Amino acid sequence: MNRLLIQNGILIDPSQRIFEKKDLYIEDGIVKQVEDEICEIPEGTRLVDASGCWVMPGFIDLHVHFRDPGLTYKETVETGCKAAAAGGVTTVCTMPNTKPVTDCVEVVEEILEKAGKAPYTHLLPIAAVTIGQQGKEIVDLAALKEVGICAISEDGRSVMDSGIMKEAMRRCAQLQIPIFDHCEDESLAGGCINEGEVSRELGLPGLSRDAENAMTAREILLAESTGAQLHICHVSTKESAEIIRMAKAHGVRVTAEVGPHHFALSDEDIRREPHSKYKMNPPLRTPEDVEAMKVALADGTLDAIATDHAPHSAEEKTEDLQHSLNGIIGLETSFAISKKTLVDTGILSPMQLVEKMSTRPAQILGIPKGTLSVGSCADICVAAPNETYVIDDQFYSKAKNSPFIGWKVQGRVKMTILDGRIVFQDGKITEKEDLA
């Protein structure tokens, strides 16, 4: 029997409204006891001293790209899962823009088989909305649900035909599959990223704020009329946040996520340093938008923090802002950047941060995680909230395209526990043989 006792840590569990010193006893992957102090320790129990550390339900990242199958020079299921573990992330949802596109049972099975061989984090595949992400023929939702997808999403683009999107939502509502939505009206996407803003000065093409806002509004209206469970990906504009706020007030079944880069960086950073590490889609917006993201996180309009972890090779992510690809990695820096930007500044409490990184994402997925109550699965992140360090480029991800290299942060993930087993400790991933 596999026994683990985490002692003297500060338990932060939004599901039980606990923020105090507790011991946590785990047996065969299940939380068995949560007490102020556990003194009767069964023989053979591995002890973990978590003095001064936060003990939190493992983070759940609703939005990552692992590039596998097909683009494995950027990332693989194996390296992506290791990056997750190093970031305290115990469940990831992988987006379907693989090669081939994750739009059928065979590709989902291939991903799940690879995930089975990478026991560092739980992986839940997201399938595309339409075959080949072509926006025409809706995928076989029932078959995909059967094989284990957690949601569908056309991430990277929107389904432009409103009729097809409405039909997809209608089927999702019927089968109770969440739909994750990258909001980008392609007819408005051309031109400049931020009309009248820094990106226009630089002449960068991309997702205009109109393109994001208009599509956010359409998707919410369609979700209201079909009853689908809609989740808006990577919100970046103040208008989008306001539309979601109003929709929630009207009782629409909508949730939303924001990436750390959209509350930690703004287009002022590109102006200061025109570098491709600041190039992503949606792009960095104005300081005013950044403030709006923080307000929306604090008031609950934005439910979750998700990284949109998007690995690229060094060749694809050169200093050349014009020609480099969109996207940055985020799994290994998400906790530290979120804590620095939101908690150390008093915008969110530690409890609210854990809510955004674990408890709410679990609720959005409808899975019994994001909690450390007795009987729940022992997916845990132990972090030292006061440890100060500078983020370097030594990532478990294959990629290094992070704008946060060189940032001084306070808060380091010390240990990640998956199903009661330590998969990451003091900077090192546990060898696979030792996990078998």
Ligand SMILES: [Zn+2]
């Ligand atoms: Zn996207």
Ligand SMILES: [Zn+2]
């Ligand atoms: Zn994405």
